[in-house]
Amino acid sequence: MPTTLDYEGMLRSARLRVTRPRLGVLAAVHNLPHADTEAIIDAARTSLGDVSHQAVYDVLRALTAAGLVRRIQPTGSVARYDSRAADNHHHVVCRSCGAIADVDCAVGHAPCLTASDDHDYLIDEAEVTYWGLCPACRFAA
Amino acid sequence: MPTTLDYEGMLRSARLRVTRPRLGVLAAVHNLPHADTEAIIDAARTSLGDVSHQAVYDVLRALTAAGLVRRIQPTGSVARYDSRAADNHHHVVCRSCGAIADVDCAVGHAPCLTASDDHDYLIDEAEVTYWGLCPACRFAA
DNA sequence: CCGATTTTCTTGAATGAGTCAAGATCTCAC
DNA sequence: GTGAGATCTTGACTCATTCAAGAAAATCGG
Numbered sequence: 001m002p003t004t005l006d007y008e009g010m011l012r013s014a015r016l017r018v019t020r021p022r023l024g025v026l027a028a029v030h031n032l033p034h035a036d037t038e039a040i041i042d043a044a045r046t047s048l049g050d051v052s053h054q055a056v057y058d059v060l061r062a063l064t065a066a067g068l069v070r071r072i073q074p075t076g077s078v079a080r081y082d083s084r085a086a087d088n089h090h091h092v093v094c095r096s097c098g099a100i101a102d103v104d105c106a107v108g109h110a111p112c113l114t115a116s117d118d119h120d121y122l123i124d125e126a127e128v129t130y131w132g133l134c135p136a137c138r139f140a141a
Numbered sequence: 142m143p144t145t146l147d148y149e150g151m152l153r154s155a156r157l158r159v160t161r162p163r164l165g166v167l168a169a170v171h172n173l174p175h176a177d178t179e180a181i182i183d184a185a186r187t188s189l190g191d192v193s194h195q196a197v198y199d200v201l202r203a204l205t206a207a208g209l210v211r212r213i214q215p216t217g218s219v220a221r222y223d224s225r226a227a228d229n230h231h232h233v234v235c236r237s238c239g240a241i242a243d244v245d246c247a248v249g250h251a252p253c254l255t256a257s258d259d260h261d262y263l264i265d266e267a268e269v270t271y272w273g274l275c276p277a278c279r280f281a282a
Numbered sequence: 283c284c285g286a287t288t289t290t291c292t293t294g295a296a297t298g299a300g301t302c303a304a305g306a307t308c309t310c311a312c
Numbered sequence: 313g314t315g316a317g318a319t320c321t322t323g324a325c326t327c328a329t330t331c332a333a334g335a336a337a338a339t340c341g342g
Binding site: 072073076079094095122125126128132 | 212213214216217220233235236242244245257258259260261262263264265266267268269270271272273274275276279
């Protein structure tokens with residue numbers, strides 16, 4: 001679990017100014033995996049006191065642009081944020097309750113990175129989303 | 142290019158009632174690959190005259206549930222619809238202009254269908270989205 | 283340390299895709 | 313042809329996200 005000092009270092013490395021809202025949001029994204037914006041706003045307010053929702057939106061955009069967090073948005077879901085931004089991992093999404101879990105790229109054969117016909121697009125990322133039922137929803141059904 | 146009769150057959154095969162809005166929307170999805178809802182509404186109105194936007198939303202949901210069209214929604218985009226619903230193909234999305242092209246699953250090794258660790262989810266689909274720049278945007282840059 | 287500069291945050295309003303609800307209309311099985 | 317149930321129309325509404333303008337704070341050169 002990174003400390004406030006670590007978060008400050010991350011921001012500086014990314015050439016971003018260090019502000020309280022940014023530290024709070026960065027901590028929230030690390031503490032709440034795959035949280036949506038509202039949950040992040042709540043968490044930030046708990047740790048910081050007042051923070052405008054607009055500030056959180058701005059911070060999340062800045063952090064995403066800087067590569068410190070990754071924004072994901074499965075079909076039918078609001079935007080969610082992932083603290084594992086560096087590695088190219090993927091996600092499993094529950095069709096029933098929307099729960100999200102991480103899935104590592106199978107090492108050795110990165111099959112998902114090459115398209116069979118790239119249509120002359122210059123591809124820089126392959127995003128994989130697995131759809132199914134999480135354990136809880138399987139047993140509830 | 143399917144005819145109105147073909148569309149009628151598709152609807153009946155899916156146990157859906159045959160109505161003018163449904164025929165118009167189905168034709169629009171086939172004529173406009175990867176169109177968003179607004180484009181489909183426009184196309185439907187051109188061919189049918191008045192159709193409420195609510196009817197188009199309802200029809201698209203019914204067609205999606207029946208498996209006649211596929212709904213896709215890349216991060217940061219509004220919902221789009223794909224007439225190739227049966228095969229499990231994927232998409233390349235241009236980061237700059239949002240253009241979408243189809244990418245077939247490489248035959249023989251369906252790598253994208255198995256997660257390295259499924260977290261006990263019951264996975265039924267793997268969705269792959271390739272991100273990059275389309276030819277037009279590459280040359281414009 | 284201090285002011286200047288530029289970024290970032292606050293406040294408050296607006297946008298727009300998508301949904302909800304109630305009643306009218308149409309499809310289809312009989 | 314007729315009835316039951318699905319589907320469409322109209323119109324209002326939700327809510328995640330964005331826009332705008334000014335206030336506050338972070339960094340940098342001195």
